[in-house]
Amino acid sequence: MVKPIEIAKKLGISTSALRHYESWGIVPKAERKTNGYRVYTEEHVAYFECIRAMNSGFGMKLIRDIMPMLQKKQVIDALWKVNAIQAQLNKDKQKAEKALAILEQDSFDEMMSPQQSKQWYTIGEAAELIDVVPSTLRHWEQEDLIEPERDRTSGYRMYTKNDLRKLLVIRTLQKAVYSLEVVREILGEMDKHNLEEAIKITRESLVYLDYLVKEQLKGMAYLYRLCQIVEEK
Structure with missing residues (x-):
């Protein structure tokens, strides 16, 4: 006892x-x-x-x-x-590595198949490519992290390749428990075509995932x- x-x-x-x-x-x-x-x-x-x-x-x-x-x-x-949970961590690491590769190459095309490469993506297509549910993208929009264009006729969301790159970064940073303020700051730098901070923090998120697996x-x-x-x- x-x-x-x-x-x-x-x-x-x-x-x-x-x-x-x-x-x-x-x-x-x-x-x-x-x-x-x-x-x-x-x-x-x-x-x-x-x-x-x-x-x-x-x-x-x-x-x-x-x-x-x-x-x-x-x-x-x-x-x-x-x-x-362990399998999800592995998926998170793969997504973080993909986000880092996209940021370092400053191009989304090289990471996509010809069938996936197009000018506009629906919310369903964007969610599938980022591996989240569509409601997650709507939530990020409500948090002012992303603002996709809208089709003038239907009102449907239209995501560009640059939007997809941002979505990958948002997903990566939130998995690494960064605050919304930090995520917004990084996205703002991306809008200015300054990717250095985004690359730095994405690398740090990979270090955090390495810590989690241990x-x-x-x-x-x-x-x-x-x-x-x-x-x-």
């Missing part, structure tokens, strides 16, 4: 954080002494350690999804959820240990 204060000191968090995790249902319910104090087991310690280790690489949303699954011994289902590996090590404990119960 392990006291809450011992776990809190080991992980560098407060005992109230441990109680929050328990109230969220992401660790098993703790036993209580006759005086009402919680007493945790080594299994609880494994849960707490896994949560802390996975947070920086995967985020709390995934943790809150998979920890209740592990308590139900749905280990494989939980692992596939984790795998989906953090995910660390989190996976703790998750593997927790899965072993769960399956051996």
Whole structure:
């Protein structure tokens, strides 16, 4: 049996954080002494350690999804959820590399097939090329990050290749947790044909993705240990 204060000191968090995790249902319910104090087991310690280790690489949303699954011994289902996040990180890296290549070449044509290269793109075509849903492009427009032209007859949005390049940069910078103010500043420099800052920050975003993949590996090590404990119960 392990006291809450011992776990809190080991992980560098407060005992109230441990109680929050328990109230969220992401660790098993703790036993209580006759005086009402919680007493945790080594299994609880494994849960707490896994949560802390996975947070920086995967985020709390995934943790809150998979920890209740592990308590139900749905280990494989939980692992596939984790795998989906890892696969998305790989896609994010590919998109960031593509954005950097486009910025460094100052051309979108070389990155596209002949079938994809055209003067105007609909919102559906633009979203597919950037690998986001159309509602994301509408949201970025509401945030004044992008302002596509409109067809005079139908009112439909019309995206140019320069718009697509901006969309790739927006997608890359937001994945790297840059503020909207920073993104707007970079897009403003792009409008002035000054790509140096955009290239610099896009490279930094790739460094951040490299950091995330390491953090995910660390989190996976703790998750593997927790899965072993769960399956051996």
